Amino acid sequence: MTLCSSPESLDAVIRALSGQTHVFLDCEGRTLGEVGGKLSLLNLGVMRQNGRLQTFLIDVLAFEGARSHNLTPIFEVLRSEQVFKVMFDGRMDASELLHGHGVQLRNVLDLQVADIASREKRGQNDNRRLQRLIGFLPQHEITRNRSLYLQVEKLNSLESAMVEHGVPGSSKGYVDHSRWLQRPLQQSALQYAANDIHKICLLYSKLVQKGYITNATLIRQSARYLALHASARPGGNDKYKRHGLFPLAILPEANAGSLVRCGGCQRGLPASCFAQSGSINRTNGFCFVCRAIDAKSGPSSVATSGHRTFYSRNLYDDFEDLDDNFEDFNDNFEDFYDGFY
Numbered sequence: 001m002t003l004c005s006s007p008e009s010l011d012a013v014i015r016a017l018s019g020q021t022h023v024f025l026d027c028e029g030r031t032l033g034e035v036g037g038k039l040s041l042l043n044l045g046v047m048r049q050n051g052r053l054q055t056f057l058i059d060v061l062a063f064e065g066a067r068s069h070n071l072t073p074i075f076e077v078l079r080s081e082q083v084f085k086v087m088f089d090g091r092m093d094a095s096e097l098l099h100g101h102g103v104q105l106r107n108v109l110d111l112q113v114a115d116i117a118s119r120e121k122r123g124q125n126d127n128r129r130l131q132r133l134i135g136f137l138p139q140h141e142i143t144r145n146r147s148l149y150l151q152v153e154k155l156n157s158l159e160s161a162m163v164e165h166g167v168p169g170s171s172k173g174y175v176d177h178s179r180w181l182q183r184p185l186q187q188s189a190l191q192y193a194a195n196d197i198h199k200i201c202l203l204y205s206k207l208v209q210k211g212y213i214t215n216a217t218l219i220r221q222s223a224r225y226l227a228l229h230a231s232a233r234p235g236g237n238d239k240y241k242r243h244g245l246f247p248l249a250i251l252p253e254a255n256a257g258s259l260v261r262c263g264g265c266q267r268g269l270p271a272s273c274f275a276q277s278g279s280i281n282r283t284n285g286f287c288f289v290c291r292a293i294d295a296k297s298g299p300s301s302v303a304t305s306g307h308r309t310f311y312s313r314n315l316y317d318d319f320e321d322l323d324d325n326f327e328d329f330n331d332n333f334e335d336f337y338d339g340f341y
């Protein structure tokens with residue numbers, strides 16, 4: 001791991017990046033990508049010829065003001081169609097880079113999207129999809145309104161994706177996210193940032209090995225995913241934009257027909273993302289995902305309260321319990337399955 005806070009150290013990064021076909025990318029900062037967000041570390045990993053991962057942590061705060069031009073070559077790599085970037089859940093990173101630094105990421109594979117896409121390849125059935133929602137929603141709600149959740153995918157955190165795909169070394173570690181703008185950064189924070197790059201590299205290798213990353217479709221799907229906050233930074237308490245569910249209409253290559261604007265996430269979505277007339281009152285003009293958010297938290301209760309009770313510092317709080325109880329959920333799967341029959 002190399003911390004880069006001088007122009008000379010950036011030269012070393014640029015030398016290491018030259019000729020690389022793919023780069024592992026991750027960001028750290030204060031409320032990254034949200035209203036009021038700020039980038040602290042821009043982290044890059046490259047595979048050296050000896051097969052070992054080399055990680056650079058670029059101290060973005062060291063290149064503010066008159067030194068900001070030093071970051072231009074790095075940002076060009078992020079914008080480049082020629083360099084393939086690998087991230088895990090790059091939505092907020094993409095928002096921060098775009099709204100904070102004018103950097104439009106291109107040619108990115110988001111492993112969180114690859115994980116979702118792999119579920120179909122692994123033959124995931126409706127019951128397994130619904131099982132993932134346990135913990136996010138009460139089981140009785142999923143059982144009662146089963147048809148409303150058949151398109152709703154629960155996202156994995158990086159760590160839970162590693163567990164699910166059999167990648168060792170998934171311990172989460174701890175860092176105080178409120179301190180990313182302090183300097184000097186503690187060694188433990190630097191290690192945490194470097195570990196994330198390492199974990200992204202390990203998961204990528206496993207998904208390639210399993211044959212889940214084979215074509216350009218995932219790049220286009222990732223681009224749609226990373227563009228979710230392209231129009232504006234989301235507010236930190238916007239429960240319809242900050243949650244642990246996979247937004248609809250990211251995977252399909254073409255959305256036929258006219259689009260309907262969702263009353264929650266405000267995205268224009270195909271009619272298939274909404275319950276059809278007859279049960280339309282049950283979704284009230286909200287897409288299946290936003291309806292699930294309401295089923296968890298109550299309609300608009302958080303959005304209007306001003307309290308961040310739904311989204312705390314870690315987006316994945318929603319499913320940390322699921323990580324901890326991964327074995328238990330597998331054990332309980334039969335009981336859950338029985339609940340539908």
Ligand SMILES: [Zn+2]
Pocket residue numbers: 240262263264265266267286287288289290291
């Ligand atoms: Zn919605």
